[in-house]
Amino acid sequence: MARVLRRSVVWGRLPDGAPLAFPLIEAEGERAGPTALFTGGIHGDEFEGPLALLDLARVLEAVDLRGRVRIVPFANAPALAAGTRAGPLDGVNLARVFPGDAGGGPSARLAAALWALVAEADLVVDSHSGGTDLAFLPVAGFYEAGGGVGAEAAASSRAVAEQTGLADLWALPATPGVLSLEAARAGVTVAGCEVGGRGRARPSDVRLYRDAYLRVLAARGMVGPEALGDVPAARPARLLRGDWVASPAAGLWRALRPLGAAVRRGEALARVESPLGEVLAVLEAPVDGVILAERNLARVREGDPGLLVAAAEDLS
Ligand SMILES: [Zn+2]
Structure with a gap:
């Protein structure tokens, strides 16, 4: 069984000294293997990924794991508290400031703390949704080569997007400062996904995400078929x-x-x-x-x- 630890990573302080932190759930397998990082809640009004990541952590508690899975269910606690896409401390969209700056403003500091995890990961899946203002079809985003993304990173990005089994693939626009783009530029295998929105977390959308995470871990041999349970086999139908x-x-x-x-x-x-x-x-x-x-x-x-x-x- 994987050993699952839950802790908070402090990345800053409020003026009154209160800590600013993000939650980190780490599942350590008995056998050595890759490190997979799953992030959600980069935006404070997106909830499908975060809830699915909590479900993933519960699944991992009950299965054998090869390697290590790190889960940041809700990266942007200040934005969650405010119920807004951007962080309320500086009004900055966290998904524009990666890889961050440990000496910068609140969002830049938070990005830098998250980037430390990205830099240690062999595989990253970043989960988004339309938030309160927008709504998406379920889609697994990947990067094509160019704009600082090498051919190898592009191929591995597409491969992991396919492994999610979400209904569609999306060739992501190269928006600087987005976690997934900067990870791909750094040569990390990464997918950036979108499911749902409208400020909701429909059970069916949460399920889509949880199933996608498990398919990726199974495809990489990090969990066995028993972890998949009733997760249906699936592959994207459109690009x-x-x-x-x-x-x-x-x-x-x-x-x-x-x-x-x-x-x-x-x-x-x-x-x-x-x-x-x-x-x-x-x-x-x-x-x-x-x-x-x-x-x-x-x-x-x-x-x-x-x-x-x-x-x-x-x-x-
Ligand atoms: Zn988002």
């Missing part, structure tokens, strides 16, 4: 490519097509309307593809994420 289209106006967001819809280039997918009923903007599909993510919060500001339409390639 998606695309990034967010920002809202060109502030106002009320009226979705015209639902999440997951197959759409044609130029098709009207959403409108921004003023409280007087003027149509301020119409968002059209930039490509033929599928709506991979959408707004949940129907109040939109100029420049906020509007829609994510991805071109889809069948993998079957």
Whole structure:
């Protein structure tokens, strides 16, 4: 049986001296092997990954493990307390400041403390969701070669994304400061996943994530088939490519097509309307593809994420 230890890692102090910390669950196997790191709660309004990571820790308590699994269920405690995507201490999006700076502001310090774990990992899976404002289809993101990501890191990133068994793969846009991109640039095997959102943690979405983690550990021989239990075999069916289209106006967001819809280039997918009923903007599909993510919060500001339409390639 794996030995599972739970502790807090202090990375800073509030002005009154109270510690700022993230939770770390470490499962140590009886046999030597790789170190896998699972992170969740980089954003304070995303809950599917964190709950699934707590489920993963409970599974690991009852199975044989080869190597070591490190789990950070909720990385961003200040943002969790505030219920916001960004950290309330500095208003910074933690997913833009990796690999961090131990001498910097709160989010940079937190990133540096997390990066110490990334640097020791052979494999990283970073779990996100749409948070309160957005919603995603279940998707396993990976990096293609280029932009500082080497061919080997790109191939291993895609391999681990495939091993999650989530419904779709997503060739992630290279956004600097994101944990997964910076890990890939550093040569670490990494997937960055998105499941759900709307400020929820639907049991079915939590389950998707937990199953994905177990598939990855089984595929790498870190847990045996007994750990999989009732986890169904699965592999991604499509490869998606695309990034967010920002809202060109502030106002009320009226979705015209639902999440997951197959759409044609130029098709009207959403409108921004003023409280007087003027149509301020119409968002059209930039490509033929599928709506991979959408707004949940129907109040939109100029420049906020509007829609994510991805071109889809069948993998079957
Ligand atoms: Zn996120």
